[in-house]
Amino acid sequence: MHALHANPSQSIRHSLLGEIKVPVFHDVEQAAQRIRDHVRRTPLLRSPVLDEIAGARVWLKAENLQITGSFKARGAFNALLSMSPDQRSRGVIAYSTGNHGQAIAWAAKQLNTKATIVMPSDAPKNKILGALKQGAEVRQYDRRHESREAIGMQILEETGGTLIPPGDHPDVLAGQGTVILEAIADLQRETEEGLDNFITPCGGGGLAAGSSLVLKALSPSTGIFAVEPGDFDDTVRSLASGRRESNPAGSQSICDALQAVTPAELPYEINRHALTGAVAVSDEEVAAAIRFALEQLHVLVEPGGCVALAAVLAGKLALNGGNTVLVLSGGNIDMPLLETMLR
Known part of the structure; x- marks a missing residue:
């Protein structure tokens, strides 16, 4: 068991990696067995319009349809x-x-x-x-x-x-890794070709980290890309500098689910080695992606859950015609915000 317990002298920000282990692929496999009767196996969606825009074959892992409305x-x-x-x-x-x-x-x-x-x-x-x-x-x-x-x-x-x-938290990261574990299994039924690109929304970095454990074991040649909101691009800057960067106080974005102050320590320890790259998207690009998901996919995605799709639609990533899985990570959109965007 890897949970953190109360300790008057303990600091959550201090030396987490000295207290908990970094999870591995086997932990994701165990998590998949543990939770399979409790969570929903979400579908892979396709859109010919998106394929044409991306110049690649794109499968969307619809975690916005997950129980509680997100991969969490x-x-x-x-x-x-x-x-x-x-x-x-x-x-x-x-x-x-x-x-x-x-x-x-x-x-x-x-x-x-x-x-x-x-x-x-x-x-x-x-x-x-x-x-x-x-x-x-x-x-x-x-x-x-x-x-x-x-x-x-x-x-x-x-x-x-x-x-x-x-x-x-290693058990949380292992659970998040089951997103791509499912997607790879389902993708193998669709095509005999390999997976060239994986694109995930990124806040603290847990979904990217958990997924990379699977990809490095099962598909090591797959490019792994994280996408953040423009004013919360701490992972983009952290990969460039080689250290965990923080976002300025007062930063704002419609992507409420991705407003991390800095990359979480354990995910960053994994992501700094595993990620191929990271990009940021604007609120306007996210809003356009939400409308695209409604019109072309007929699903509702929250802003933070839609950044990976926004990056593809905005041409922020060169997919080079390769098979691509991207995650729609959540669907818990605030209704007044949705009404504003649709107007």
Whole structure:
């Protein structure tokens, strides 16, 4: 078991890699077996229009159709199932801008576990309500003046529960890796050719990291690309500098799910070696991708879940005619924002 426990002297930001192990491909295989009866096997979608625009054959892994509306259900359930019954009895704590929190709340409810979710007060209301509807306690904070990690540690000390962060947790990363594990298996039924490119949205980097564990084992020649919002391009800059970069205070984007301050430490340790590259897209490009998904794919994707598609539509990545899988990572869009974009 790899969860982080309450410790008055522990700092979430300090030396995480010294406390938890880096997951490997076998951990993803185990996660797939562990969660297969609890999560949805999402489809691979196709669009002839997208293929023509991209100059490649593109399959879209529709995690916007996942239980709780995002891929986060995979890592959340794997993390809770990896805990002992005694650990679950003391409850779990997560900090999240929305999708990870909803997923932890849902997984906790399925396993009769108390969940406390630390969420910024400006998180989309639908995501806050989503966690509350699953029976979780939601602790809101001001992200400009308060630290979610400090609040999480305080709750841990008060309850003796277990923290399940969105990125720095090996069981979470292993669960996220099941996205591409499924996609590769389904793709093999569609074509005998290999996978040339994999494109994923990137916030803290957990989906990219978990997926790279699978790709390096099963398809090592596949190019792995991460896509971020323009004002939250910390992974783009971190790959260029060779160290974890941070985003300026006050950065804004419609991609609420991807507003990480800096790459999470454990995912970055994997991604700095595994990623072929990373690019950023503007809010306008994301809005265009959301409209494309509605009109051509007939699915609703939230802004953060649509950045990989936005990068392809905007020509930010040269796919060179290769077989490509990209992830639509979430569908929990804020309705007032959607109404504004459609107008």
